[in-house]
Amino acid sequence: MDDGSACSSRLTLTFGASSGPIHARPGDVTDAEDEHLRVLKxxxxxxxxxxLLSDEELEQVTIHRGIDGDPGDVWITVAAAGEEFQDLLTTPPWHGGDPDGEQHSPLxxxxxxxxxxxxxxDWIxxxxxxxxxxxxxxxxLPQS
Incomplete structure (x- = not known):
């Protein structure tokens, strides 16, 4: 028995230039130019x-200022055996507060x-x- 209350949905896939959100990522400022980043490295x-990596595997380690994320984000890039690992190393919200004003123990x-x-x-x-x-x-870790 059909009462006419059928449900329908529609999915549209579009390929081309993304108009979605910009994601946080490493920027162009690295430990080569920035003393603070050099110390973190x-x-x-x-x-x-x-x-974790042998001399034969490790190609390069670079610390970057982040872009499109929280101001003060710091990223790490590790090149090893022809592969690349990127991760957020630290960010200001981890150091004592969040956008809602709640305080946490500093990282x-x-x-x-x-x-x-x-x-x-995990990456390895x-x-x-x-x-x-x-x-x-x-x-x-070296003593500061």
Missing amino acids: HTVALPVVTS TAEDCAQRLADHLE AESRFGWGQQRIAHYV
Whole structure:
């Protein structure tokens, strides 16, 4: 018995230039030009990265100012064995507050390093060169 209350939907796919949201990403300002980024690279990023990747695998580590995200975002790019890892290294909202004004414990260098280690361990296990390997980061951060 058809009462005429049928439901219908429509899906349209469009290809071409995106008019969607712009996503946060690494920018052009790197540790080569910025002293603060250079310090983060040597005190947080390199100890973690070099504990997980061999000299033969590691090609480059670069720390970037972010764009299209929160002001003050810092990104890391790691090139290893022909593959690239990019991740948000730190952002101001992680350092004591959020947009709603709620206060949190500030993120420390150790917290930042642990987060990077966790993400990099997962990426290596899914990479071509490290497929299925469970590498565990063992690093010591320099004293500031």
